[in-house]
Amino acid sequence: MSSTAAATLNHHHDPTTSTGIANKKLLMWAFLASDCMFFGCLISTHLIYRLHPPPGTPPAREVFSIELTSFSTFILLMSSLMMALAVNAIQKGNLKSLRWSLLTTIFFGCIFLGCQVYEFRNFVFEKHLTITNSILGTTFFTLTGTHGLHVLIGVIWLSGMLLYSFTGRLTEKDSIDVESMGLYWHFVDIVWIVIFTAVYLLEYI
């Protein structure tokens, strides 16, 4: 590691590894490849059951509220932007900017979660779509809930990192930690891009 402490860091090359890709980054990308299969199967489940909905299934478009979902989609996109800026900041060693970016990311993440909680409550209590009363509810809540769980984990991770940045031990050298966290966060975002299209928008066609 000592050799990397040179004046400027090249964040896309880690000389201690055979390929020049940092171990943590490689780990994260491999994990995300795996997560593609994870969400792929989960989304498939939902779509398969949408192919031939059993009679009595509530019509999805009457349950969904596309305005709310578009709003939270927008929020998640913006959080992704802030995350990208956070990575940029730490790579320049700019802790202050990092903190602000992280805080905003967390804030947006929380808004997204809040919207989701609101949406779920609304579906259950107003629209009478529960996880048990129809297959639509089952697959919908499981899919979006699992995604929400990913967001929640992301928010916890981000918050941890934010706290850690105050210990003074987070430096430019550790930018890879922030960067792999960022990869995770962006991935959660792109999964939502797919869900937004496949689960919500398609119902309106």
Add this chain to the structure above:
Amino acid sequence: MSAIAPAAPAHAHPLEQSKFWIFVQIAMLLAVITGLELVTVYLPFMKWLLVSALVILSTVKFMFVIFYFMHLRWDKAFCTILFFIGLILAGGTMWALLKLFGAEASKPLPVTALEPPAAVMRVA
């Protein structure tokens, strides 16, 4: 990836500076595309056209995020390969599953056939 990669070319500092604006612009673009998608679903066109439009639009969003926000564009190609292995397999599997379940043989039974046939009372 076959050999130890030589040290990357000199540090790309000008690029680092401009990344901020790249990111902001992309975020705006993503927001716009999302808006477009929202409009698309209400358009009175053929279904297949709308579906393909949606697929294309979200693919574009997807690609922007992974190549810019997630730095694939600036990173070693191996990261891209790695991720695409998963992405392609997942996509292929989804496609196959939807085909399989969309096939005629996979239509679930109509509900009436599910109930055990009622006993007919027969009095001789």
Add this chain to the structure above:
Amino acid sequence: MEALAKTDFLAKDDLPEKPFVLWRPTAKTGLMSWLTTVDHKRIGFLYGISGLFFFIFGGIEALLIRIQLAVPNNTFLTSAQYSEMFTMHGTTMIFLVVMPIGAAFFNFIMPLQIGARDVAFPRLNAFSFWTFLVGAIIVNLGWFMKGGAPDAGWFGYAPLTTRTFSPTHAIDMWVMGLQLLGVASIAAALNFIVTIINLRAPGMTMMRLPVFTWMTLFTSFLIILSFPAITIALIEIMMDRLFGTNFFEVSNGGLPILWQHLFWIFGHPEVYILILPAMGIISEILPTFARKPLFGYPVVVFSGASIGFLGFGVWSHHMFTTGMGTTATAAFALMTMAIAVPTGVKIFNWIGTLWGGHLSMRTPMMFALGFLWMFMIGGLSGVMHAAAPADAQQHGSYFIVAHFHYVLIGGSLFALFAGIHYWFPLMFGRRVSEFWGKLAFWLVFVGFNVTFFPMHFLGLEGMPRRTFTYDANMGWNTGNFWSTVGAFILAIGVAVYFLTMIYTYFRGARTTRDPWDARTLEWSLPNPPPEYNFRVLPTVHARDDWWYEKRHTQEIAREAAEHARAEDAHGGIHMPFQSIYPFCASVGILIGAIGVAVVDPANPAQYPGFWGPKIAVTILGGAIMFVSVVLWSLEGNEGYHIHLNEDGSIKDDAGHAPAGH
């Protein structure tokens, strides 16, 4: 030398003091050293021992099955017990025996083959092992509970596994256990991928990797890409069982066939997860004992990749009888046949390796040649299943049982036995007796064939699998009888094999470095290998690098001396600190999993809908895990330096003193 310290840790020398909870354990012997170890060799050893331990379990279950089936209308086991036996036998053998023994080799051998000092994430590696153990415990918990052990078959087809048809906790434990085994496998596989891609010694290009390392890489890819499918399937069945969702609830439109698809999307790659490491081992052993490089190395590597890739496109061949329709059936039949081509390529290249060699018939070679024969039979019967119309008669019959035991035992297990025998001198510095080794081989070989060959006929004569009894008039008596006899011969063979190993471990003749005159880097090490593996990281010049080094000793010695100086100048050999937190995290997972799978909610009559105890235990486990993970990340990936004396022993001054002493 840039690539000196390739693992992701920082040497502790220049770091500030840390609070009490973040102390790093330093015990090198005793229980604590095992619980906190991050050494890939020790972890490999742990995997191996656990795998062998469960092998005895799975084997005893198999023997009980065989006793029950020895004669028609037998009453040795009840039907319920029999179902538990084959379910646990299949689950144990696949997830708790072949996979962990494979992982043992990945851990122990692979880093040595690529010239690394450890895997990329040593603590994650420990976590993988402990979580594997937790999963194994959870799966087996049922033996000690009222509800009994899992009993729905190793692929647990819904809706038999839903609450309606399996109301006890047995299935909950099966589901939870597999879930954790999946987590453990994925974590381990990610680690191996990064290690192989990133921690290769200088000069170790991808096309110089030993084939076993290649197969480790492919297997790891298969793991990370196939396990998510079963994870989803298990989540869905778990939701159905716990929260009453409708994934497989037929009355609300659930489609049980979805379970089959998700399971086999995982399940078929899984069988290649079981065979690819075996093929890697064989590709190491044959060249060594033929004293010739592997025939057609790039082709063998590429065919490994194609097997892995094609393996994702054939899953429905397990579902030919589910009425998928003609087109789907035809497509999957053709895809399945296509896999025979790359597999055949491997067989041909192995024969090519033997051709023109000097075959020395030592025990590992015997097992390897046994593998060639037996795997060929199993593979060919696999191709017979691929012909879907013929499979309509074979599916669910003993013909299938014959097929998969030929590939699983004749394939995977033979290769693992060969590997254990082959690397035993390296791992423990002792040599296994040839006489006892060969005796074990012949017993296993004969016993195996006597057990499973008749099953081909049994299946074609219509004997269904998973049946606890059969009538005497079906023409199955003789076949079953011999099968049982064979199983006992096989058991004796296995016993001889392991007793020999145990004896050798304690009493065997000491052996020198590289007793087989082998070809790959791991044999350049003294045995057993020191904790830091390589005194100086090697520079790789050729594909079979050790073979090359043995023929260019002077050049290598010069290089090594240079590197040693450079490394010393960098502060010596970097070693990662041990850590207790991976273990703690797994303990948390254990508690949480027990909460989810075993603990009952409070008496619903008294407190309707109150899930108190269940939630409390689950949360407790989750909290322990969470805290451990936080501490794990706070303690940082630090390490220490060691400096070596001339003879390779560790100088105990420099930087070895643990913090706080």
Add this chain to the structure above:
Amino acid sequence: MRLFHTFTPLSQITRCAAVLAAVLPLSGCFWFDGPQSTFDPNGPVARHQMDVFYVTCWVALFIFVVVGSVLAYAMVKFRARGEGDLHAEPPEQGHGNPVVEMSLIGASVLALVVIAVPTLREIWYTYEVPVEEKANAYEVTATGYQWWFKFDYPAETAQTLDATAKAVGAPFSTANELVIPAGRPVHINLRTVDVIHSFWIPKLAGKVDMMPNRGNHLWVQADKPGYFWGQCAEFCGESHAVMRFRVIALGPREFNDWVNAQMAPAHRVAAAAAGAGAPKAQFAAYRTFSRNEAGFTEKFDRSPLDSWRAQQLPGKDEDPALIARGRELFSSKTCASCHTIRGDGYIGVVGPELTHVGARSTIAAGLLENNRDELHRWIHAPNEVKPGNTMWVKGYLANNIKLTLEDEDALVNYLESLK
């Protein structure tokens, strides 16, 4: 510690050993023509499937012999002999030969084409009744239950009276014995009411699963009249192993007679005859059985089709009073809540229809021969015969059914009279 406390005594092992020693010399007797052997196809579907099997088998054997010979040759020819050879200079370090490899790949592909062609052809052939035969096809519906099969005959409309004495037509149903016309394609719809089962008549056709929520089907055709064994082939719970059934293929006349007999309501033994014969007041002495004991005699097994025919004939020595008592017990002991007996007013749907149970050659899903002893064995302790079965768990245990030996005798006589 559930594993350990229910093991039956070790004497079982001794018994095994003794039987094994006896069985040994018999080896090879049954290899190819056992009742479920796929080597003995009795209809076009099974025959076509067997043809594919033989193609794959010969190709596989051929490959095995060729590759095996080369391997064996290499093992012998290149083996190092003696210690001296081990330390000899290593052989030439050859690395491969692209020409050889490519041609072997080509050869493999060729071999696979040989398998693939018949495979594809038969996939389509076995899936559905050929078009030119469609009109001639007979239709039945098989429904899997844990652990028995129900067979409905939608083509046959039985004219009966309903509760309001109005004439209605409805298809009849039977259980566990599928009677089909020989020489005609039979299209079987496959349904299940609970878990996955698989419908397999090895001599007539390969299996197709009964999937919940899916409308699977299968077609078979028996060349000539015959009696065939069937078996559930997908693990479906505790009694999967004993979820069997029988298929009886009949010539056109006989099949017609059978259909007509089935359409009639339950047979009644004329009470008038009662005075004449000497009624047997005491109940028969029934055998006792041990767990898993085989449920049929050798005589039955030697000519099952004849046994089936014999079963169709009206019963002898029937005791009308006893039968009437059985009929009464059938409802008072709540049997009627699960079983239908047309004509006697019993309309349960949970268990097999018993209207003509006396005319079946087997009971308990093909497991036991249908005679008084075995029938008694079944209603005496269904769980001994089929562990965990519904009749025991949801009937005997849940309804707390207690039968005396006299009750059982009456029920046996009643059920046997239902020809």
